Each structure stands twice: as C-alpha cells, then as structure tokens.
Amino acid sequence: DTGVSQDPRHKITKRGQNVTFRCDPISEHNRLYWYRQTLGQGPEFLTYFQNEAQLEKSRLLSDRFSAERPKGSFSTLEIQRTEQGDSAMYLCASSSRQGAEGTEAFFGQGTRLTVV
C-alpha cells in the first residue's frame, strides 16, 4: 500500500458523458501528478500541482480535460464529452519535495476508464 488512493478503481461510461476521478495523495506530499497509461505503453504525463497551484499541463491534456486541487490536498480530474480514445488507466502520483537526489513518486492504483 503506497498511501496514494484513487477512486473509483474502474469506470465504464458511454461516449459523450462526463466523468470525474479523485486522487488522495500521501498527506505530507505537496506535489501531485496525473498520468495516463494506455495498454502496453508506459504512463504519459498529463499535469501536476504544487500545493493548489497547477504548474504544468501536457499538450495531451485537451480542453475536455480539467484538473483541480482546490485545497492543496486531494485532486480531481474531469473529462468532459468522453471519447473512445480516452479509454486508459489514469494514474495519480505524489511526491514530497524537489532536491538534488530527485524525488520519489508514489503512485496510486489507478482508475481504469472504459468509454463504450
């Protein structure tokens, strides 16, 4: 158990519907990351937060995607008007600090989204 929890674990939705995922990071971690992983591929970076500030967004994050971390604790990732290409595992990770050693990212178990 890494301490990062994601909800739900699985989500099946019809194309065109909106979905929202939640991530609760390890409590003392100030950085939170969202990644997307499709079958047979490694995770791809989507966006990250330092505390409540969203500092970077990948170009993979189209305008149908929005992420928030309103109080610097949990985060939500919303996908509007879902498309079949959005089907993937959405992974959340958190880390505690920057530093010369590089910071360890602890991943949650992911939310598996299937758009039908």
Added chain:
Amino acid sequence: KNQVEQSPQSLIILEGKNCTLQCNYTVSPFSNLRWYKQDTGRGPVSLTIMTFSENTKSNGRYTATLDADTKQSSLHITASQLSDSASYICVVSGEGFGNEKLTFGTGTRLTIIP
C-alpha cells in the same frame, strides 16, 4: 526526442532462475533513473532510483546498474519468485528533478513459471 527503450519486451523464466532486463535512454539532460514494478491493473511501485553519480543500487533481490556514459541501465533479478511476475518499467527523469519530466519506457513483461 527523449526516449527510453527497454528489452526484451517480454520474458518467461523458470522460478528460481536469474534474469536481466535492459534499458537504453536518450533523455538529456539527465537527473535520475528509476525502475518500477507494475502488477497488472495496479500502479507502478518504485524499486530503485539512481542519480548520475551512482552506478549500482540494490533492493533485496533486485540490483540496478547505471552507465551514464553509454546511457544504459539494467535490472538484475536474482532467484526469481512467482510474485516477480509483472511489468518492469525503466523511467528517466530529465531536466530539473521533478516528476513532471519523467520519460517512461514501455516496460518488460516478466512471467515466472513454476
């Protein structure tokens, strides 16, 4: 373009045997290299993390090596167990030290058979 390539794509070995997984990267500048284990349907779990000044690091039966000159890394698993069956992902951190700059390999799918 930053890339991380892993080989083999998949590997099947008998329980108790050793194996070595390979990782080549072109990420520049380089901050650190990590190996993660990912069980099917679950998030990755860190095994090792190495900066450019380290050339070997162990975590139990897992030993990772890094050659920053040739931009190669390997993960050696000793005395494999059935629970080692998973995907092993090589991840390289580029500029800065943030996890937003991680480049992931596609992984090696390892299957241990009894």
